[in-house]
Amino acid sequence: MRRIARNSLFFVFLAGCASPVNYERPPVELPQAPYLLAGLLRARLLGVFTVADASGPEADSGEMMRYLAEAIWYPTALVPDEWLRWQAVDERSAIAVLTDGGQEVAVKFFFDDEGLVSHFEAERFRIEKGRCRKVPWRAYCSGYTVRGGFRVPREARVAWRLPEGELEYFRGRIENIEYDP
Secondary structure (H helix, E strand, C coil), rough: CCEEEEEEEEECCCCCCCCEEEEEEEEEEECCCCCCCEEEEEEEECCCCCEEEECCCHHHHHHEEEEEEEEHHHHHHHHHCCCCEEEEEECCCCEEEEECEEEEEEEEEEECCCCCCEEEEEEEEECCCCEEEEEEEEEEEEEEECCEEEEEEEEEEEEEEEEEEEEEEEEEECCCCCCCC
């Protein structure tokens, strides 16, 4: 469930998945303030055993990128404002730059023939052996449908681009989206 307003953000991340991993994110309310996102990730196996727990500047950066990635489902969040600007690369790609409390992240978006996002990528922090390091990260969007007057992708998958190949860690399909008037 997400609750989005133009000048503030409140969301609760609830997800069911086929694997026994349960991802939890705390509710975050961010009215007009210099700090847009504070990163925190907890992943629990069977809802009991913690398998990931991250916070701090690297997690903040990751949450800012996740915000940009998930904004494809609430497109008005991608309109430029005091936190977000766009830089054209060419006719098929652009970089979204999100600034928060002195920290800045950039995600490169790629567009298909219809101008819809086909995929996006960035160098994102990944926890490996208890340490954070930047790794190429890519998300793919497909199956566009109209919801609430917006064309949004119905399906997405996300992967780390490792030297040995892509490691997909999320694949999902949107069943329903409700936008507040």
